[in-house]
Amino acid sequence: MITLFSTLLVILIVAGGFVSIFSKKLLSSVISMGLVSLGVSGLFFFLQAPDVAITEAAIGAGLSTAIFIIAMKKIQKGGTSDDE
Amino acid sequence: MMSDTPEIVKKVFAIFVVGVLIIGFFMVFTQMPKGNEVNVNNTVSRFYVMKDVDQATQMLDKGTYFNKDMVPLRNDVPYTPITFGKSENLEDGAANVVTSIVVDYRGFDTLGEVTVLFLAASGVMLVLHGEKRKVPKKKIAPSEIMYVGTRIAFSVIFLFGIYVFIHGHLTPGGGFPGGAIIASGILGLFLGRQGYSPNKAGLTVFESLSGMAYAIIGIIGLVAEKSFLANFLPTGTIGNLFSAGFIALIYIAIGMKVGSELSAVTNAMIVDTEED
Secondary structure, rough: HHHHHHHHHHHHHHHHHHHHOOOOOHHHHHHHHHHHHHHHHHHHHOOOOHHHHHHHHHHHHHHHHHHHHHHHHHHHHOOOHHOO | OOOOOHHHHHHHHHHHHHHHHHHHHHHHHHOOOOOOHHHHHHHHHHOEEEEOOOHHHHHHHHHEOOOOOOOOOOOOOOOOOOOOEEEEEEEEOOOOHHHHHHHHHHHHHHHHHHHHHHHHHHHHHHHHHHOOOOOOEEEEEEOOOOOHHHHHHHHHHHHHHHHHOOOOOOOOOOOOHHHHHHHHHHHHHHHHOOEEEEEHHHHHHHHHHHHHHHHHHHHHHHHHHHOOOOOOOOEEEEEOOOOOOOOOHHHHHHHHHHHHHHHHHHHHHHHHHHHO
16 A cells, blocks of 8 residues: 555656646646655655655745745746736 | 646646545555554664664664674673663663754754754845835735634644654654744745734844854853763653753754744745735
């Protein structure tokens, strides 16, 4: 069961990486990067590294995704003058 | 996905992601061992606590130090097994061995790591606060559910973050993840209420004080044990909350520092975005 789930997680990581590279929308790229972090933290947990898994889930999947989205909004607002 | 991607591919991908998350959620109930059935003596940290990784299994069987050809390495030192919750006055005393390496044996390294994070946060705030402020635009306020829900969730998340860094020497986690969890809770508060702003001066003072506390603990070690960041407190019984000497103190300082730092970074980014 754990082997099957790890395989699913690896497929999820690879698919998320492809989406984040080839996506035309920045928002879906950022969210799939968060998805990659989530899968990696699950893999860390199954590889007996709960410390790294907690850090990856809190920073990789939580904070950095949020900060990327905030920065993206900021750039889009500053970049287009006909926003208002 | 790409704009020319057919709709069916997107749907298959979404169904796959949701399916993996659901399977993972239900595996918690079926695959994880229950709390009272876990034998702590057989976990990984049991082998690493002995500080002798290669012969750890042989030591478990024979009760003495052997090399690969089963010749006793040391006859002068009797092998004493380390038992969770019973052994006292060990060299380090932390049940979580990652913590004992990160904070105790390589404490100076961690001080440098904290400094790196401090410099990064200073850079972010220096760049973002140089911008010209404008009057906030009128926006759609978050709903009542979001407002109440984030406030309730914040108290639980904040408590969990504090738990993670206070128990850093016993359970997985520590100062950095605990601080990041607290900062994510504060990010939720930003999402829930328009125009929310934490006490910026309080965050700065808090961060500076906890950073200074780390250095002061190191200097106390220099005075008491003649080495910077040396453990100057008794290590106690392995597995208790009050054990492992100064590791808990340092992780509390790191947790408060990282939490207030990351909250200040989030605050700087969000406030500037809103006032653009």
